[in-house]
Amino acid sequence: MDHQSRFTRSLTYILLSLGVILFLVPLAFVLITALKSRHDLASMPFFALPTDWRWDNFPKAWTDGSLGTYIGNSVFISVIKVPLGILVEALAAFALSRMNLKGSLTIFMVFLVGMMIPMQATLVPLNIFLHHLGLVNTYPGIIFIYIGFGVPFGILILRGFFRSIPKELDEAALIDGCGDGQRFFRVILPLARPAVAALVILDFLATWNEFILAQIFLTNDKMKTVTTGLMTFVGQHLTDYTLLNAGVVMTMIPTIVVYVVFQKHFVSGVAGAVKG
Secondary structure (H helix, E strand, C coil): CCHHHHHHHHHHHHHHHHHHHHHHHHHHHHHHHHCCCHHHHHHCCCCCCCCCCCCCHHHHHHHHCCHHHHHHHHHHHHHHHHHHHHHHHHHHHHHHHHCCCCCHHHHHHHHHHHHHCCHHHHHHHHHHHHHHHCCCCCHHHHHHHHHHHHHHHHHHHHHHHHHCCCCHHHHHHHHCCCCHHHHHHHHHHHHCHHHHHHHHHHHHHHHHHCCHHHHHHCCCHHHCCHHHHHHHHHHHCCCCHHHHHHHHHHHHHHHHHHHHHHHHHHHHHHHHHHHC
16 A cells, blocks of 8 residues: 555544544533533533433423423324335336336426425415315324425435346346336335435434424424424523433434434445436
């Protein structure tokens, strides 16, 4: 290995290490603060470990801030929206990449235009539309909107991955008597598991962290999601930073679990989509 490549690799490791540190420091600060008493927070340096480890901050934040309700609502929406949205996106990507559909490129470009439309520009027509259908303050209404906004990106990822799958597999499936549906579910979709896993992570994070649409279309307190519920929680406990940080830590746990479960497929899924 020459000196230049060694220097490049060392520089890469240093930059990656700095990135990890910059990412972990705020998380460490949040966790340490969540475990402090109010007295420790006021009298000790920010990153000093607590003298009185207050594990009871977590159940207190769970009950006092109704975080159990908010987290449950977000989990319910995400568990329905993510697989349903990915199924819609996968079917569309399959048709655009494997079925010789006339005008498929034009249709694909139309979907991509949807990624360029600012969400804020759609709020008024969406509000009118949902009011006419009676879907304001309903889970079907918000799930329908989330799927609509997620479809263009999902098609972009899955179409690229589907295009990287050899065409010979389609021919073999047709020889075996498989129709389009069997070809999709038995051949293409199983091979696209890395891309699907990557989409699960990205889609779950986007759904979990979405704020604007949930704030506008879910005004019922009992139906609020994590992001809008946290705003209410902050208003109720504005100066109790230990409790607020405990609440933030608990709301991060589902996203960490999803990432840990699907992360081994994440890089290969995104790489395959880009190559396609």
